[in-house]
Amino acid sequence: MAAPDCGDAVLSKRAQLVAGKGAGGHVAEWKALLEEAERPVNVNLTQGFPDFEGSRTARFEAAEAIMRLESQRLNQYSPLVGLSSLMDSIANLYTRLWPKIGEMDAAKNVVVTTSGTEAISVAMQTLVSPGDEVILFEPFFPWYAPGVRLAGGEVKLVRLDMEDGFAIDRTRLLEAFDPKRTKMIVLNTPHNPTGRVLTREEVRSVHEVASTSEIGCVVFSDEAYEGQCWAPGGHEKVQTMVEDLNAEACARVKCLTMGTASKLCSLTGWRVGWLTGPKEIIKGAKAMHGYSTYCAPSPFQHGIAKALDGFEDLDPDTCFDGTGALMRANAEKVTSAMRAMGFKVYKPEGGYFVVADCSPLGFETNMEFCRTLLDECQVAVAPMNMFYGRPPEELSPSERCLVRLAICKTEPVIDEAIARMKKLKAAN
Ligand SMILES: Cc1ncc(COP(=O)(O)O)c(C=O)c1O
Structure with a gap:
């Protein structure tokens, strides 16, 4: 007789606490999106890894x-x-x-x-x-x-x-x-x-x-x-x-x-x-x-x-291989382009990302927006659900529409992403 499949019960209590959790309950959809984002036809702005050479x-x-x-x-x-x-x-x-x-x-x-x-x-x-x-x-x-x-x-x-x-x-x-x-x-x-x-x-x-x-x-x-x-x-x-x-x-x-x-x-x-x-x-x-x-x-x-x-001072143009200056330029470009398209955008002062609210374009959820952007424009961005500790139903309508764009990319990639996003048709 086959042993019964005890499913998650085989896992320690600690592993059960975290296994399969995250992404605001959208694990499967998020995984599918990430996998698709990797396809070479897409501009992938989902994850915070640089596409430029490291030090x-x-x-x-x-x-x-x-x-x-x-x-x-x-x-x-x-x-x-x-x-x-x-x-x-x-x-x-x-x-x-x-x-x-x-x-x-x-x-x-x-x-x-x-x-x-x-x-x-x-x-x-x-x-x-x-x-x-x-x-x-x-x-x-x-x-x-x-x-x-x-x-x-x-x-x-x-x-x-x-x-x-x-x-x-x-x-x-x-x-x-x-x-x-x-x-x-x-x-x-x-x-x-x-x-x-x-x-x-x-x-x-x-x-x-x-x-x-x-x-x-x-x-x-x-x-x-x-x-x-x-x-x-x-x-x-x-x-x-x-x-x-x-x-x-x-x-x-x-x-x-x-x-x-x-x-x-x-x-x-x-x-x-x-x-x-x-x-x-x-x-x-x-x-x-x-x-x-x-x-x-x-x-x-x-x-x-x-x-x-070798990092001598905090000059963003030179220190840390100039990544500070590149991020600032990318952030400014993406923020102003997206604002011109109608998104509500938070202007960052550091880091690798830009956060935008897609609800002004008529979308009801970030998953819907991310899927549409990928299908219509071949640009992959991340829904922000996984950055919240509660399910999307408990978020406000605009929080449900927040997306994160990774800007730790070279200028041509950012320019291409913006050019493609401009072709996006609003949801209504
Ligand atoms: C805020 C923050 N903390 C920590 C980390 C972890 O960095 P590491 O690549 O060193 O694991 C990251 C990576 O994206 C991050 O964004």
Whole structure:
């Protein structure tokens, strides 16, 4: 007799928590769209991977390290905390480009992870215990909520509205915060998907709330796009703002920060990321990372270290291989073209994306719009459902119509996407 098929019951309770979830309940449709987006006839603006070459220095150095007999140790494990040259390069980069951050001790304040995604998971595993709550500002990068749940925590959502420029609403934050249970508040600046850059006042609200915690609520700052920020004054590290506010208010809020070579060096396939923060948190993170992937690929860590050493200042035209300037130009182009077509568009100040509302064109859902755009214009963009922690029925009519366009592409690709989109017929 055949064994009964126990379906999902074969999975651990933890796997059941996250398997098949996401995309706002549109997993199958989203997967189909992504698969189709990959077809060469389509201009694919769904995912945040660059179509331009990543850092030349990083690629050259890693390739050499892989091939040269003299450096063949780099083809083997690196220390679990990270290659020491990369840990030094990360600490030096931050103190060089963002001097307000102060001295960073590479051995105590840095751990290299196997991607920013792993850094997020490690952060949650290090800080969140069963019963703890974590505040996420919605829309959010879709890896946060499963990370919280896998650590046994509970997600508390605080909605950001496009009408308010996706700014943090202090009243909503206060409602979600519990001094006895909130263990972490997750910030992301520049933000994926919106491209919004947090203001000092917003960080002040977050700090004010976190400082009333009875369980040591930590501010976790995802700064994946710190190299692509064109807001006036540029990217400001949340850690420096938190430290200033601690000094001002005699508070002791801790800040843990995530960075990634995926975006700083435009090499999303290399899977090199890191966490920086207070030594007691980094100590725990090192253990969690060690028991997770052990170490990031050694030759890639070596290449990234060399690339980071070459980033001298924050000039968007030159630093981080000029990606900041390219993103700003693409964002301006896409925003004005889409506004001229009738979309409601949020103008980003950083990051890899532009967010638009397609409802003014007569569409009722983003899935309907994405399907039509792909069929009629051969342009693939992403519905924003997966950036919300609730099903589309619980979103407002305009939120149900939000789409995200990846602008981390070369100019001709962006121009072609715009030219094709102009042929779109409105839904009514
Ligand atoms: C906001 C944000 N955080 C983290 C990551 C993860 O980056 P990585 O490629 O290093 O895993 C991404 C990737 O798109 C992101 O957009």
